[in-house]
Amino acid sequence: MVCTGCALLCDDVEIGKNDCRHACRIGDAHITSTNQIGAMVDRSPYDMDAAIERAAEILVSAEKPVFVGFGNSVTEAQATGIELAEKVGAEIKTFRTGIFDDILDGRVKTCTLPEVRDYADVIVFLGCDPMNTHPRLLSKYAYYPRGEKRQHGWETDRIAITIDLRFSHTASICKEAYTIDPHRQIEFVDALMDALSNKVPKTTYDKKRILKLAGTLKKAEFGVIFAGTSAPPRDVIVRLMDRLNESSDFRLLPLAPGYNLRSIAEQLRNRPGDDGRGGNGGGTNLQEADCILCLGFDLMNSLPAHGINGKMIVIDPSETLTSRYADVAIPCAAGGIDCAGSAVRMDGETVEIPIIRESERLSDGVILKRILEVV
Amino acid sequence: MKMEFGEFLAAPECSIMIITYPDIFRTEVGLKHGKFSREYQELSAVIVLDSGDMAKIEVNDGDLVEIKSETGVVVVRAKESEKEHQGIGYMPEGAWANVLGASPATPLASTLALSVKVGRSRQEIPAIEEVYRR
Structure with a gap:
């Protein structure tokens, strides 16, 4: 079975009658979760068909609709969501997909997760804490396993380094950890780039440590940077990657929430209206939107949601803070649990996702298609 | 009373x-x-504070604190950090931090690290559905 608890899409999970083998804490909880919602309109229980009709009515009457989320839906549902957005003139905001565009456009080098396992000798966790977000990344690919060219695994063959705003759980098991000031992230990267160019960095950070870090990075045979949500801005990462690749060989892999964020980034890339910022910015503010459709995204528990007054439509497998406040909440089957399809792993590998258990819930793709038929 | x-x-x-x-x-x-x-609230409505900062506002591990930012106010439980990080408080991602304007979803330095004031509170921790009071 394939776990859709995060973008690693672990395919070695075995589901027993009463247990879930090989899954991490997130995967196990995700697979065994029974926390579902019923259809709601105006915060009252409603018939499913009528809720879908009500959602369509709201979308048709909206002047500035915005769709958010998409990272927790299978690729086929995302495609239907894009079609619906085009039909009703909605903007899609996926959040955190910008860095994927740099990879997809070839602006920065990347690699697959098995390549990380087989060849990576220097691994940098930049603004991310995979122990808490992608728990099996270190054991399956990035640090502990023995690979084709890394037969001694983490003990002697790999150096893992964290550069983050806090000393995270991941930092506690890495050989080097750099905790940086969030307001001085760019200063740190500039200092590191100076050190990579054999210059003494002009910085208030510990110069000796930065020179040591630059020395380690320069010696990398196959370096990998995992960039997370607290990483420096996208253009700063691209500059750092360019500088690193003048003296060594580094690849970039983004770590973002949602099991299928890379797929939506691929589908939205270079579409008409794409602002080149991967749905992160530009366009309509959520506060300006008169209708927000949340597809598998708990908006109010994920973003500062002040001043959002538009009508809210939620399509989600679970009860969330956003569904509790939504004008229309429509329950759907969860990808990889009771809904099959395909997804794109964080490294670009397409993975077919089978069903773990049958249910009577409609998939988000079917719900979006039904809305599409009536708008 | x-x-x-x-x-x-x-x-x-x-x-x-x-x-x-x-x-x-x-x-x-x-x-x-x-x-x-309740379990989710206990793990979410938390701020990990430096022991020096806790002494300044006269709170102990487990006491309730009120956090005020330009965009909101929230009450959460203070947890004493095992490490020194004076002037920095760590909060789990989620509604209790979002209401203050802190979020990693919009990667701007202003939301990654947010300036707030923290002090002892006599109020209760708001339930998640009360955080925004829409």
């Missing part, structure tokens, strides 16, 4: 910067027990 002398005094406050972080145990509990559960 009997009033105590301390209630007439303003609680001391201290300026700190908030940084949010992901927490696997909170994610797990949210999936298993739901986001409206």
Whole structure:
């Protein structure tokens, strides 16, 4: 079975009658979760068909609709969501997909997760804490396993380094950890780039440590940077990657929430209206939107949601803070649990996702298609 | 109702910067027990503070603190950090941090690290559905 608890899409999970083998804490909880919602309109229980009709009515009457989320839906549902957005003139905001565009456009080098396992000798966790977000990344690919060219695994063959705003759980098991000031992230990267160019960095950070870090990075045979949500801005990462690749060989892999964020980034890339910022910015503010459709995204528990007054439509497998406040909440089957399809792993590998258990819930793709038929 | 002398005094406050972080145990509990559960609140409505900062605002491990930013106010439980990080408070990602304007979803330095004031509180921690009071 394939776990859709995060973008690693672990395919070695075995589901027993009463247990879930090989899954991490997130995967196990995700697979065994029974926390579902019923259809709601105006915060009252409603018939499913009528809720879908009500959602369509709201979308048709909206002047500035915005769709958010998409990272927790299978690729086929995302495609239907894009079609619906085009039909009703909605903007899609996926959040955190910008860095994927740099990879997809070839602006920065990347690699697959098995390549990380087989060849990576220097691994940098930049603004991310995979122990808490992608728990099996270190054991399956990035640090502990023995690979084709890394037969001694983490003990002697790999150096893992964290550069983050806090000393995270991941930092506690890495050989080097750099905790940086969030307001001085760019200063740190500039200092590191100076050190990579054999210059003494002009910085208030510990110069000796930065020179040591630059020395380690320069010696990398196959370096990998995992960039997370607290990483420096996208253009700063691209500059750092360019500088690193003048003296060594580094690849970039983004770590973002949602099991299928890379797929939506691929589908939205270079579409008409794409602002080149991967749905992160530009366009309509959520506060300006008169209708927000949340597809598998708990908006109010994920973003500062002040001043959002538009009508809210939620399509989600679970009860969330956003569904509790939504004008229309429509329950759907969860990808990889009771809904099959395909997804794109964080490294670009397409993975077919089978069903773990049958249910009577409609998939988000079917719900979006039904809305599409009536708008 | 009997009033105590301390209630007439303003609680001391201290300026700190908030940084949010992901927490696997909170994610797990949210999936298993739901986001409206007591367990989820206990792991989400928390701020990890430096012991020096806790001394400044006269709170102990487990006390309730009020956090004020330009965009919101929230009450959460203070947890004493095992490490020194004076002037920085760590909060798990989620509604209790979002209401203050702190979020990693919009990667701007202003939301990654947010300036707030923190002080002792006599209020209760708001339930997740009360955080925004839409």
